Amino acid sequence: MEKKAKIIATLGPAIYSTSKLKKLVNLGVDAFRINFSHNTIGLNKIVSKIRKIEKTTNKKISLIGDLQGIKLRVGKIKDDSQKIKYNQKYIFDLNKKIGDKSRINFPYPKILKKLKKGNKILVDDGKFLFVVSAKNGLSVTTICKSQNCVMRSNKSIHIPNFDVSFNKLTSKDKKDIKIASKLGCNWIALSYLQNDKIIHETRKLIKKDMGIISKIENKHALKNIVSIIKATDSIMIARGDLAIDIGHSEVPKVQLSLIKKCSQYSKSVIVATQMLESMIENNTATRAEINDIATAIFQGADTVMLSAEAAIGKFPAQAVSTMTQTILSTEKYKRQHIEDFKNSIISNKDPVKSILLSVKDIAYNPDVKAIIVFSNSGKSAKLVSAMRPAAKILTISPNINVSRQVSLLWGVQSINSRDANGWKDMMSISKEIIKKLKFIKKNDFVVITAGLPFGKAGMTNMIRLYKIGT
DSSP states (O other), rough: OOOOSEOOOOOOOOOGGGHHHHHHHHTOOOOOEEESSSTTTTTTHHHHHHHHHHHTTTTOOEEEEEEOTTTOOOBBBGGGGGOOTOEEEEEEEEEOSOSSSSSEEEEOOHEEEEETOOOOOEEETTTTEEEEEEESSSSSEEEEEETEEEEETTTTTEEETTTOOOSOOHHHHHHHHHHHHHHHSEEEESSSSSSSSSHHHHHHHHHHTTTEEEOOSHEEEHTHHHHHHHHHHHHEEEEHHHHHHHHGHHHHHHHHHHHHHHHHHOOEEEEEEEEOOOOOOSSSSHHHHHHHHHHHHHHSSSEESSSSSHHSSOOOHHHHHHHHEEEEEEEEEEETTGGOOOOOOOOTOEEEEEHHHHHHHTTTSEEEEEEEOOOOHHHHHHHHHTTTSSSSEEEESSSSHHHHHTTSSSTTEEEOOOOOHHHHHHHHHHHHHHHOOTTTTTTEEEEEEEEETTOTTTTEHHHHHETTTO
């Protein structure tokens, strides 16, 4: 049985080899994330490997370019990590030299200027706490208040109750969008956005066949969540920074609320951060981590993500396998109790969405084995996926980048094929594909959706129930 929910693995040195990348894809990875907050030198070769694996596995693979945004980060440090002792003095400064056991670069002069004695500085997704004890012009002296503290290069900084406005793409983000486009990324992920302004700005800079993932990481984004969901293509619940900003105990209810809202507006949702954190060092997961993945799937997440577990972890293959097995087990239960998990979707008098909503009830018939979606832009594929039909979803697009983009969506098997030039040709393409699918037999039904006239994006207006062999 194939899983419906998808898995993202973050690219990093632990999985750069062709054999490891291929193994992860075979174990269940559907997309790879490029973190532009870190070194991206040599990524052309890695992407080339992924595209070759795509051909040999006959599985479309999404690439996600994750922009750094205004998320605050420390500079680089000697050997990429240094241990800092509890109650040790530690300096954050504007010096661009590589840091060490006594200091590190804090490349934000305006923020440094406003810091006061007693301010807290949280590092590495809130793992380590430093308290400002003195201010010295272009630096602040802090006291480390965490046991077993390890300062690593480019790790995140968060200053509680200290607002930093962010309504425009940074110059680095704009450069990275160009790099992502050249690499063939199918999605752009926006970090630390606070409203929908950056989404609209990004939309003007990316290709039409690229999607936008908006990462929800702060309370400002939560206040503007409806406008963000409407403007974006997908939401990522980035629980690390979100927990630091709103409090760890608030994250579970926010996660459920965001998944429900995304379902209503037919937008996909990714749950991320520390899903299998212990597997960075251990080859088995904790029961709590397994439960965390299952909870996200029960709640209706399209996708779950591995970060450090895949990028620098000791057991990336085991982490992916654990995630896949948990998804399969959870989805089996959901199928057996399907009435408890049907989605409620807001059509907002959108005629295309209303037409596709009618597919949902048809597709719950056990004789309907698949929904074939002809989709030039990917919009129809996203809407059908959001309905969570029981039948398999096969999306057909003449645009390889759209095929790769929608492969990240729940339940979608993406096929890149020539565009239909008419009604008869559409049926001919459908029949060619059906012949290759072993799970569809004579007298089974499939639902075929497309837009007339062909070749025009966003015009889905046709549904056909087709009986195999007639």
